[in-house]
Amino acid sequence: MEAKEISKAVIKRLPRYYRYLGELMEENVERISSNDLSKKMHVTASQIRQDLNNFGGFGQQGYGYNVRYLYTEIGKILGLDTVHPMIILGAGNLGQALANYVDFEKRGFKLVGIFDVNPVLEGIAVRGIEIQMLSDLPLFLKENEVEIAILTLPKIKAKEMAKILIDNGIKAIWNFAHIDLDAPEDVMVENVHLSESLMTLSYNLSEYRKEHEGM
Amino acid sequence: MEAKEISKAVIKRLPRYYRYLGELMEENVERISSNDLSKKMHVTASQIRQDLNNFGGFGQQGYGYNVRYLYTEIGKILGLDTVHPMIILGAGNLGQALANYVDFEKRGFKLVGIFDVNPVLEGIAVRGIEIQMLSDLPLFLKENEVEIAILTLPKIKAKEMAKILIDNGIKAIWNFAHIDLDAPEDVMVENVHLSESLMTLSYNLSEYRKEHEGM
Structure with a gap:
């Protein structure tokens, strides 16, 4: 085919x-x-x-x-007939929301690690997976098979971590950080820029009002 | 213009x-x-x-x-020069993540209410706003000016709540539920289908592999 x-x-x-x-x-x-x-x-x-x-x-x-x-x-x-081992970088509300999304696992997206910088979070389990420190990431990537990395970090940290991910052979990044990542051609990046989606909504709302209520 | x-x-x-x-x-x-x-x-x-x-x-x-x-x-x-009062329906991880996103408020998206079905959450404050029960939503909409509603509810509940929102004059819905909402032409809907974004990533990944590694 x-x-x-x-x-x-x-x-x-x-x-x-x-x-x-x-x-x-x-x-x-x-x-x-x-x-x-x-x-x-x-x-x-x-x-x-x-x-x-x-x-x-x-x-x-x-x-x-x-x-x-x-x-x-x-x-x-869509590639849903195979298992995709996946890690989350950033164990804040959004990272935890994604970790708890059971539908992903049903489709083969299997969470194998969660990382954060905040030492207070170290060892806390999210869906049975203990949060590790970002400093342990390079070793983790060497010892485990990981296909997809989810970035829910602030933009400055995201850029640095993306480099580590790419240097360690990660080929797919699902990026929630408010930034465009520089990635080589063989690394797939899918961006979810939430605030841009909200701005599109507010644009459509104000355009609709201009057209229908005069301005 | x-x-x-x-x-x-x-x-x-x-x-x-x-x-x-x-x-x-x-x-x-x-x-x-x-x-x-x-x-x-x-x-x-x-x-x-x-x-x-x-x-x-x-x-x-x-x-x-x-x-x-x-x-x-x-x-x-983009309509960012005015204040957009906004409510969140669904106080789970994703709803709380969005509630805590300070950048939204800087752009004029002002959170004025959070609602959930779970009575355990009632009264808990998220960024200073107490979680209310979804049963109180119609009254809240009558007494408060709300422009944008964020839906982070399971899909069955989302459909029902969208109807209540629309019947009460809400003109903009930011929908995270895994469903296409039926909305009249004067209601703006912006969808964020997270699992579809993840599937796009997995599609691109498997296509790339087919092309470059043979299959």
Whole structure:
């Protein structure tokens, strides 16, 4: 299966297909037409067919999609059929929130370590994993297989830690720090800039008001 | 200033300009050319000029941009020149993490209430604001001015609460629940689907491996 030249927009939609198919499975739906899926997801049916054709199709003309099969195949495309050992740097509220998110583990994202700078937190267990000091990180990375690092540190610390992670062979960083990380081409970075999302909301709100209430 | 037909992509980049200009101000930079800004942000200079021209320009040929002026103006476009009273529904780790994020308040996003279903949390203060029960929400909305509601509730509860929010005149929802909310056209919804962001990372990781390590 060739998966090259797939646009970012398609890739962004895949997890959404996966979520909707998961919901259909919970509702014991076995088959769904692209028309019905399109109504549910507020996407056009031709968009769905186009998106899925990037990966080989999965549907039979007139029979619709087998929900469980499509769910499983999209899961494979998303890399959810293997275990991804993952660590969290930053054991504050956000780090702990992510550590406690059980859905991640169900999808193969397995938490294997949590690190912080604050000595008060050392040894405290979060979901059975004891918080370690960031100074122990390089040794930990040498002795353990880690694939994904989650950064929930302040921006100054984040930059320094990203370097340590990259120098020690980490290939995927999920970055919550309010900064753009410099990473080489073979290190995948996915940013969640929360305050930028909130600003987009406030932009849309004030634009809507200008248009509808005059200004 | 007309701000219509501005593409989503431009709007998504505005908070990033705002962030970089804020960093330049911290470094006491007073003026910057679009070339220098472009190097810093890894965007082309013509992209920057095009983006800013949507809002009237802000630059003088040959003089570059006045950093503080541009920062202030983009802040206004983003609606950061007014106070946005905001409530959080869901006082779990994520809700508390967002409540404690001081940067939001600096930008005018003022937390005025936190709500949860868990009676154990009732009355506990988070940044000086006592957690109230979700059953008190409708009355609170009638008696207080609230602009933005942050949803960090499980998806079943989130749907029900979104309805209450909308029925009580809330016009902006920042949704962290793993669900697409049905909202009328005059209610702005900004979604942060964390697990979808993590899946995008795992997709990119497995694609990269397929391409570079063979499969």
